[in-house]
Amino acid sequence: MEQVWIKKDDILENILIEKLVFGWKGFARLKHENPDYDGRVIFVTGWAIPWTVANLRVLKKKKAFLETQIVDIIKKSDIEIEHPTNKYGMSGGWKWINIPYNEQLKIKEMQVKEALQIVEQKQPELPYLPIVGSPTIDWYRNKVEFSFGKFLSKKYDIEEHFNLGFHKQGEFSKIQDMEGCSLIDELQNEIYREIKVFSKTLGLPVYDQMRQEWFFRHLMIRRTHFANEMMLLLSFNPAYFDTNTKIDKLSKLNLIKEFLISLTKKYDIIKSIYFSHNPNKADVCIWDLELIYWEKTIKENLQGLTFNISPSSFFQTNSTWAEKLYSMVLDYAKKDELKEQTVLDLYWGTWTIWMVFAKAGAQNIISVEMVKSSSLDWEKNAKLNKLDNISFENAKVEDFLKKYLKEWKTADLLIIDPARAWMHPDALPNILKFNTKQIIYVSCNPSTLARDLWFILVNSDYKIEKIQAMDMFPHTHHIETIVSLIKE
Numbered sequence: 001m002e003q004v005w006i007k008k009d010d011i012l013e014n015i016l017i018e019k020l021v022f023g024w025k026g027f028a029r030l031k032h033e034n035p036d037y038d039g040r041v042i043f044v045t046g047w048a049i050p051w052t053v054a055n056l057r058v059l060k061k062k063k064a065f066l067e068t069q070i071v072d073i074i075k076k077s078d079i080e081i082e083h084p085t086n087k088y089g090m091s092g093g094w095k096w097i098n099i100p101y102n103e104q105l106k107i108k109e110m111q112v113k114e115a116l117q118i119v120e121q122k123q124p125e126l127p128y129l130p131i132v133g134s135p136t137i138d139w140y141r142n143k144v145e146f147s148f149g150k151f152l153s154k155k156y157d158i159e160e161h162f163n164l165g166f167h168k169q170g171e172f173s174k175i176q177d178m179e180g181c182s183l184i185d186e187l188q189n190e191i192y193r194e195i196k197v198f199s200k201t202l203g204l205p206v207y208d209q210m211r212q213e214w215f216f217r218h219l220m221i222r223r224t225h226f227a228n229e230m231m232l233l234l235s236f237n238p239a240y241f242d243t244n245t246k247i248d249k250l251s252k253l254n255l256i257k258e259f260l261i262s263l264t265k266k267y268d269i270i271k272s273i274y275f276s277h278n279p280n281k282a283d284v285c286i287w288d289l290e291l292i293y294w295e296k297t298i299k300e301n302l303q304g305l306t307f308n309i310s311p312s313s314f315f316q317t318n319s320t321w322a323e324k325l326y327s328m329v330l331d332y333a334k335k336d337e338l339k340e341q342t343v344l345d346l347y348w349g350t351w352t353i354w355m356v357f358a359k360a361g362a363q364n365i366i367s368v369e370m371v372k373s374s375s376l377d378w379e380k381n382a383k384l385n386k387l388d389n390i391s392f393e394n395a396k397v398e399d400f401l402k403k404y405l406k407e408w409k410t411a412d413l414l415i416i417d418p419a420r421a422w423m424h425p426d427a428l429p430n431i432l433k434f435n436t437k438q439i440i441y442v443s444c445n446p447s448t449l450a451r452d453l454w455f456i457l458v459n460s461d462y463k464i465e466k467i468q469a470m471d472m473f474p475h476t477h478h479i480e481t482i483v484s485l486i487k488e
Contacts, residue, residue: 012042012066013055016053017051042065042068047098056068069170094182119453140319144181147164148218149207160177163206164196225320231297235287253275256275303355305355329353338361340363342365342413343364344413359387366411369394396424413437416452435487465484
């Protein structure tokens with residue numbers, strides 16, 4: 001029997017974290033006297049920064065690698081900084097914030113190239129363009145969702161019964177109380193703190209996700225960057241009053257409503273306020289919506305277009321970055337030919353690229369999205385902007401493509417932008433049947449992008465014309481990549 005040299009909860013000492021792999025994990029290699037373990041790959045959670053030396057606790061032991069967690073920092077990385085705008089400590093939402101921004105860009109660019117190495121077997125010397133950073137580095141999010149909850153832990157000697165903040169990394173049932181979020185501006189943080197202080201005065205408990213009971217659940221704040229309008233949404237469990245009949249439901253809800261509406265006198269940027277009556281067992285913010293103040297939507301302006309954004313609208317959360325992305329995708333297309341082209345936009349979900357192409361004069365845009373409510377939102381936006389060259393299809397992309405091809409329909413340009421980070425394997429063969437001159441693929445996952453590009457190159461005569469990495473969200477692991485494929 002093999003002798004057990006490493007087991008769960010063992011501490012690995014003085015491990016050098018070499019780099020960050022896509023996602024949010026550090027990468028290291030074990031130095032061990034046993035040759036069976038020496039050189040073993042180690043993945044590291046816990047705000048890993050390249051060139052940090054740390055002690056690691058073994059979480060899982062796999063055949064090919066170890067999963068570990070940082071327990072002590074022995075030597076800080078030479079590149080680590082204390083970010084000057086980070087007032088609110090560390091959170092899983094901005095775990096890269098102490099890495100200088102130029103280093104963040106280098107790491108993300110490297111991750112894309114590492115993921116696409118396999119594609120170079122089919123097309124050597126891939127045409128990479130230098131990574132493009134976000135125009136806004138700090139306070140760029142136009143939407144944030146805070147969660148109400150508790151943080152009870154004998155391990156950490158913590159007993160907090162009313163928190164409003166974010167889930168603790170790796171421990172979903174625990175909510176870390178925060179004084180603000182480093183990725184939103186100070187006005188949003190100020191309003192967040194006022195709502196938190198008021199909520200604690202009501203004597204209503206925070207929701208317990210494990211037991212699926214009690215009251216306060218989520219607070220969503222949206223602030224548009226260019227139009228400068230704000231929406232507030234408070235999510236709570238209405239079933240709480242069914243089991244706590246001595247509490248006057250109407251009185252409590254009226255108190256909350258009056259307070260939220262009173263904020264509009266101090267902050268005239270607030271144009272829309274909702275209640276979300278939310279008994280859903282899933283940890284979701286949006287459920288049965290009740291408009292309690294003024295407008296149903298707030299506005300944003302991008303690329304000369306106006307967008308009405310509802311509570312459930314999918315919309316890019318970095319507005320300045322979205323403008324840049326849309327411009328680049330449009331530049332990659334053969335704009336001189338758009339007026340004679342049918343553009344098929346697959347998996348459009350969170351994007352509004354199709355509206356940019358419609359405004360640029362494409363003959364016809366067909367946008368495919370599975371969620372009916374999303375289509376209804378964007379149909380209204382198309383009418384608002386007087387765009388009549390767009391049609392919407394509600395279907396799974398793989399099903400839509402089969403039907404579309406059976407009807408002998410075609411397209412001139414395909415835009416593929418899978419918001420869920422992958423493209424269904426059944427759809428891949430069908431996109432090649434269109435024989436379009438160009439495919440533009442926008443991806444938020446380099447690994448699945450590599451898989452799909454490999455399939456396209458192996459099974460067609462497309463060649464990659466350009467690869468452009470873009471930083472989606474500074475201080476996070478997210479990265480966007482635009483790839484243009486053309487027929488030779």
